[in-house]
Amino acid sequence: MARACPDCLRRSWLLSLLGPYVEKIATGEPGSRSPELLRLSNEDLVEVVAPKVAEQLLGRIAALSEGHLQGELAAARCWACCRHDDLYPAGLRDAADAPWALIGRGDPGLIDGLEPFGAVTVVGSRRATSYGREIARELGRELATAGMVVVSGLAFGIDACAHRGAIDAGRTIAVLGCGPDTAYPAAHRSLWRRICEEGLVISELPPGASPWRWTFPARNRIMAALAGMTVVVEAATRSGSLITADLAADLGRDLGAVPGSVASRASAGPNSLLAGGACVVRDAQDVLDAMLGAGARRLDRSGPALDPALSPVLDAVESGADTCDVAAAALGLTGPEAAAALARLELLGYVTCSTMGVYSRTLLPPPTGPPI
Amino acid sequence: MLATAHTFTLDGISARPVRVEVDVHRGLPGFQIVGLPDAAVREARERVRAALSNCGFEFPLRRIVVNLAPASLRKAGPGMDLAIAAALLTASGQLEWEGLARVALVGELALDGSIRSVNGALAIAEAAREGGAEAILVPTENGSEAALAEGIDIVPVDSLARLPALVGGEWEPPRPDALPLRLGSKPGGPDLADLRGQPHLRHALEVAAAGGHSLLMIGPPGAGKSLAASRLPSILPPLATVEALEVARIASACGRLGESLSGGRPFRAPHHTISPAGLIGGGAPPRPGEATLAHRGVLFLDELCEFRRDALEALRAPLETGEVSISRASSQRTLPCRFMLVAAANPCPCGRGEADPDCSCAPIAVQRYQGRLSGALADRIDILAAVRQPSAAEIGGAPGEASADVRGRVCVARERQERRLGLGRCNAEMTPAEARECALDNEAAALLAELYARQRLSGRAHDRALRLAQTIADLDGAETIGPEQMAQALQLRRRDRG
Numbered sequence: 001m002a003r004a005c006p007d008c009l010r011r012s013w014l015l016s017l018l019g020p021y022v023e024k025i026a027t028g029e030p031g032s033r034s035p036e037l038l039r040l041s042n043e044d045l046v047e048v049v050a051p052k053v054a055e056q057l058l059g060r061i062a063a064l065s066e067g068h069l070q071g072e073l074a075a076a077r078c079w080a081c082c083r084h085d086d087l088y089p090a091g092l093r094d095a096a097d098a099p100w101a102l103i104g105r106g107d108p109g110l111i112d113g114l115e116p117f118g119a120v121t122v123v124g125s126r127r128a129t130s131y132g133r134e135i136a137r138e139l140g141r142e143l144a145t146a147g148m149v150v151v152s153g154l155a156f157g158i159d160a161c162a163h164r165g166a167i168d169a170g171r172t173i174a175v176l177g178c179g180p181d182t183a184y185p186a187a188h189r190s191l192w193r194r195i196c197e198e199g200l201v202i203s204e205l206p207p208g209a210s211p212w213r214w215t216f217p218a219r220n221r222i223m224a225a226l227a228g229m230t231v232v233v234e235a236a237t238r239s240g241s242l243i244t245a246d247l248a249a250d251l252g253r254d255l256g257a258v259p260g261s262v263a264s265r266a267s268a269g270p271n272s273l274l275a276g277g278a279c280v281v282r283d284a285q286d287v288l289d290a291m292l293g294a295g296a297r298r299l300d301r302s303g304p305a306l307d308p309a310l311s312p313v314l315d316a317v318e319s320g321a322d323t324c325d326v327a328a329a330a331l332g333l334t335g336p337e338a339a340a341a342l343a344r345l346e347l348l349g350y351v352t353c354s355t356m357g358v359y360s361r362t363l364l365p366p367p368t369g370p371p372i
Numbered sequence: 373m374l375a376t377a378h379t380f381t382l383d384g385i386s387a388r389p390v391r392v393e394v395d396v397h398r399g400l401p402g403f404q405i406v407g408l409p410d411a412a413v414r415e416a417r418e419r420v421r422a423a424l425s426n427c428g429f430e431f432p433l434r435r436i437v438v439n440l441a442p443a444s445l446r447k448a449g450p451g452m453d454l455a456i457a458a459a460l461l462t463a464s465g466q467l468e469w470e471g472l473a474r475v476a477l478v479g480e481l482a483l484d485g486s487i488r489s490v491n492g493a494l495a496i497a498e499a500a501r502e503g504g505a506e507a508i509l510v511p512t513e514n515g516s517e518a519a520l521a522e523g524i525d526i527v528p529v530d531s532l533a534r535l536p537a538l539v540g541g542e543w544e545p546p547r548p549d550a551l552p553l554r555l556g557s558k559p560g561g562p563d564l565a566d567l568r569g570q571p572h573l574r575h576a577l578e579v580a581a582a583g584g585h586s587l588l589m590i591g592p593p594g595a596g597k598s599l600a601a602s603r604l605p606s607i608l609p610p611l612a613t614v615e616a617l618e619v620a621r622i623a624s625a626c627g628r629l630g631e632s633l634s635g636g637r638p639f640r641a642p643h644h645t646i647s648p649a650g651l652i653g654g655g656a657p658p659r660p661g662e663a664t665l666a667h668r669g670v671l672f673l674d675e676l677c678e679f680r681r682d683a684l685e686a687l688r689a690p691l692e693t694g695e696v697s698i699s700r701a702s703s704q705r706t707l708p709c710r711f712m713l714v715a716a717a718n719p720c721p722c723g724r725g726e727a728d729p730d731c732s733c734a735p736i737a738v739q740r741y742q743g744r745l746s747g748a749l750a751d752r753i754d755i756l757a758a759v760r761q762p763s764a765a766e767i768g769g770a771p772g773e774a775s776a777d778v779r780g781r782v783c784v785a786r787e788r789q790e791r792r793l794g795l796g797r798c799n800a801e802m803t804p805a806e807a808r809e810c811a812l813d814n815e816a817a818a819l820l821a822e823l824y825a826r827q828r829l830s831g832r833a834h835d836r837a838l839r840l841a842q843t844i845a846d847l848d849g850a851e852t853i854g855p856e857q858m859a860q861a862l863q864l865r866r867r868d869r870g
Contacts, residue, residue, distance in 0.1 A: 127734070127735050128735075156736070156739075157735060185736070187736070187739060263729070264729060266729075322758075323572070323591075323758040323759070323760050324572035324757075324758070324863065325569070325570045325571065325572040325573055325758075325759065325760055325762075326760050328571045328572055329569055329571070329762075329763060329766060334571050334575070335571035335572040335573070335574055335575030335576070336575050336844075336856075336860050338571070338572060339572060339575065339859070339860045339863035339864060340856050340859035340860045340863065341859075342863050343819075343859040343860065343861075343862040343863035344819075344859055346862075347822055347823055347826070353867060354867070355742065355745070355746070355867045356590050356719050356725075356742065356758060357590055357756045357757065357758030357867065358719075358725075
């Protein structure tokens with residue numbers, strides 16, 4: 001396996017040491033946002049964020065031997081690659097502020113030869129609605145099925161759903177704002193473990209590094225650079241996902257957004273991206289068409305045959321009937337009729353039901369052609 | 373001189389016999405009660421002393437020792453006053469009552485000698501009958517309640533001053549009429565017709581009632597969850613007489629017989645701040661908790677996610693076995709609690725639900741809140757109904773089907789279950805082996821198998837779906853479970869976390 005050079009690795013360890021110092025000065029102001037700070041060389045960065053202890057920190061970093069660094073990586077069951085080696089993803093080379101080294105846990109094959117057009121970043125709000133979560137899961141699943149690597153950030157809401165959908169069907173990469181050996185948020189420990197085993201978790205921070213507020217915009221720049229297209233599923237107007245979108249646009253990557261209700265706060269971000277010219281993403285086919293050219297890769301996505309009696313119920317769920325009662329009232333059905341219809345639709349995969357008993361439409365399109 | 377009388381102390385919901393031995397002899401005047409009395413029993417001294425003198429008796433200026441046997445049993449409550457006073461009158465020679473040892477006496481004395489009501493008169497009268505007493509003297513107010521116990525003479529007494537006439541045979545009160553045991557719901561009580569629209573919620577209630585399945589309703593505040601739950605007793609089949617007596621005994625022990633009997637099956641809705649002891653019973657001597665008060669009825673836990681975790685955990689075993697075991701250092705008691713569990717919860721801490729743009733709950737808070745729904749108690753819940761605010765048209769529309777009509781169908785379904793499973797049993801109590809014997813037609817089996825494969829159902833969830841489908845088939849009067857019934861069951865079942 002390729003080995004990262006010690007200088008690039010030391011950079012990662014330096015960032016980990018600088019965590020609290022950067023936290024103090026990284027703000028939203030131009031020039032002091034973390035991706036911008038991270039463009040600086042080691043010496044300049046330390047001088048800017050921690051002038052008083054600069055000598056001391058640089059001394060500590062310089063004293064780290066290669067054997068020690070490799071030992072720490074091995075102890076955390078991680079590996080590393082750096083900008084000087086072949087494993088380093090091509091997409092990151094486009095970015096001026098790209099991380100010097102990537103620490104990974106999981107299958108290095110996922111970034112081996114990964115070109116930007118082979119990966120899609122799916123991001124969105126942590127406070128997602130069931131609509132957003134369903135879309136994210138379905139996008140993840142379909143893009144992974146189509147052979148794309150799905151990149152996201154393991155956060156609550158959209159990120160986790162995109163990962164879950166993708167890992168069921170194919171390959172996914174989680175980019176973390178802490179060391180790759182740390183499950184953050186802790187509630188996603190089982191998902192993190194599954195991605196470590198079946199996908200890949202990467203970070204520019206060394207094993208054991210803790211997350212800071214500034215490390216999330218910093219990891220967003222990695223997500224934006226890795227993939228040829230960044231899709232925002234749901235985001236409020238001031239959201240980290242929009243930072244990722246900005247970073248992707250700056251790199252000249254495609255930008256996609258999933259349209260949502262104009263009344264929904266959760267869809268304000270993607271709707272404004274759409275207004276600004278982002279690509280409309282209704283499903284994975286839209287993503288593939290935008291990235292690879294229309295018709296370059298076709299998804300066979302039509303669902304199983306639909307009993308004509310079930311179509312009105314499916315229509316009702318599509319138009320917002322999220323419980324059995326509402327569907328029954330909308331269609332004038334009895335409770336048992338509506339219940340049976342919804343159960344069948346769920347079995348066919350056209351709707352899903354949450355643990356709270358709320359129904360939502362999946363992205364599965366009904367079969368085309370004359371009804372059977 | 374020595375005299376002995378029989379009385380009872382209440383322990384949980386059953387009565388324990390107590391022998392009151394009173395010895396009056398010469399010595400320094402005094403009045404002592406021994407035999408593990410609690411504060412209320414010890415204070416009987418003052419009540420007896422005042423009542424005796426106010427009824428024209430003489431309080432003997434002698435050394436009086438009252439022993440409550442068995443000495444090892446802790447006695448509680450003021451119900452022993454009457455027995456102590458009667459034994460004291462006999463021991464001091466003011467009352468010639470040879471039959472004292474053959475009757476039982478309960479009642480609390482007022483200072484003027486009148487006799488106040490006690491809790492648990494029904495259980496006490498039954499215990500007196502079992503103990504071989506010929507008659508039992510009870511406070512007048514408890515007369516009709518005690519008269520529910522057959523096979524023993526009930527003598528209602530209103531005052532201590534009546535004793536000489538009663539003993540002398542000059543006064544004989546008529547046997548009181550037994551309280552009418554109401555088996556069904558009170559007419560004019562809460563009716564399911566008040567639930568307008570919401571056909572699915574109605575169906576969920578009907579299935580829950582028909583199979584005895586526990587039900588969880590999730591929805592925003594004001595969507596009708598509490599209303600629906602409070603209507604549930606009215607669609608349950610009427611109580612059997614034996615069951616009604618069980619309910620009456622519990623209500624009597626808690627001093628609430630009048631109110632409970634007005635409504636047939638009990639409906640208990642404890643507040644979510646309730647302690648484990650409040651929910652399943654506790655204390656010394658043990659007092660029945662809400663679970664026991666809901667015996668043969670409905671226990672409604674509103675705001676399920678707000679309940680203390682230890683309180684909900686405490687409900688697990690009782691739900692399974694139908695009885696509460698309270699083990700304390702000194703004793704172990706078993707109280708019945710065969711109830712239907714109905715719970716309601718909001719979709720998130722603010723109650724609006726995540727789909728509502730006004731919901732401002734943090735994702736971690738929502739997750740933690742919903743996490744409480746996946747605890748061990750939730751695992752005992754069969755049916756999940758998502759509830760939404762009914763539309764204006766529905767609220768303004770015609771009233772729903774009345775309770776009586778729904779109850780008719782429920783009763784028929786219960787009869788089918790009893791024929792299959794045995795008397796008094798319902799589908800919710802089916803063992804896994806019994807559940808797998810349910811007759812399924814091929815199409816229904818295929819539906820279940822498909823879901824099992826698609827969603828990696830647990831064995832428990834698989835059986836739950838079968839039990840629900842069986843109940844729906846019973847409601848429909850079908851011999852085998854058809855695809856339509858299976859589909860409904862799959863929709864109604866509680867979802868595991870996925």
